Amino acid sequence: MTDFTIDNKIQIIRNFVPVPKPQFEGNENATRYIIWNLYNRVCEAVKSFVILLDNQRYYDAFIIAGHALETCSILSYIKDNDTEAAKLENYNKYIAQSSVARLIAILEMDSNLEKDYARNAYEIVLQIFCSVENTVFKYTQNTEEKHKEIIEEIKSLDEISIGTIKSVKNFYKLPRIRDYITAFSKKMGNINDKEIFMYYTKYCDYKHSNMLAPGVLAGDIDAEEIDWFIELVQNIVQYLEKSKIP
Numbered sequence: 001m002t003d004f005t006i007d008n009k010i011q012i013i014r015n016f017v018p019v020p021k022p023q024f025e026g027n028e029n030a031t032r033y034i035i036w037n038l039y040n041r042v043c044e045a046v047k048s049f050v051i052l053l054d055n056q057r058y059y060d061a062f063i064i065a066g067h068a069l070e071t072c073s074i075l076s077y078i079k080d081n082d083t084e085a086a087k088l089e090n091y092n093k094y095i096a097q098s099s100v101a102r103l104i105a106i107l108e109m110d111s112n113l114e115k116d117y118a119r120n121a122y123e124i125v126l127q128i129f130c131s132v133e134n135t136v137f138k139y140t141q142n143t144e145e146k147h148k149e150i151i152e153e154i155k156s157l158d159e160i161s162i163g164t165i166k167s168v169k170n171f172y173k174l175p176r177i178r179d180y181i182t183a184f185s186k187k188m189g190n191i192n193d194k195e196i197f198m199y200y201t202k203y204c205d206y207k208h209s210n211m212l213a214p215g216v217l218a219g220d221i222d223a224e225e226i227d228w229f230i231e232l233v234q235n236i237v238q239y240l241e242k243s244k245i246p
Helices: 006-014 030-054 058-079 084-108 110-114 116-130 143-155 162-171 177-185 193-207 223-242
Strands: none
Touching: 006 030, 006 223, 030 058, 030 084, 030 223, 058 084, 058 177, 058 193, 058 223, 084 116, 084 162, 116 143, 143 162, 177 193, 193 223
């Protein structure tokens, strides 16, 4: 924990002023667009955190703090690289894994594909999915052939099966938020990996209403836990203040 008092930490959060989001014309570099939208989502989460804290909605404030941690970790994963090539590589990995996760979600609710908006979403995600590279393949042999085979299976909207969904889950790597958080923790000077995952585990317990998690069964968040997630948001804010957004 830092030497700041809880009032100091809250004031640092309150004083945060986001960099204004630029107006996009629709033809910008995709990496820059994603980075700005992730940044904006973290900033909005900080605003929501303050409102919830002021109204003593501590469980919800903790959940928002965890959401800010997840989103900021992805932002850092893409943005905080020494070269443009490394930034592009991580961006491509993120988009590829995200397309796999979204495709699975759509396949699992395939009855909705009869609706135009669902079909359009499916075709957009499928277009991205078809272009993913071996960064999301779990295996190293015959990957291109297997990738093409799976694409052919899922292109027919009328023949989606449990087996097809299983094939996608077995062959491709899904996004692992813990990987993003591990990388982000190295950017957080005042919080080590162990503390970051303590925050994250507690956030998951609250988000999923795990009433058997330590401390949850008692029914109240104690003062130390409140200080935990206030410090987490304080450190996220300080990261954002020194972070260079393109």
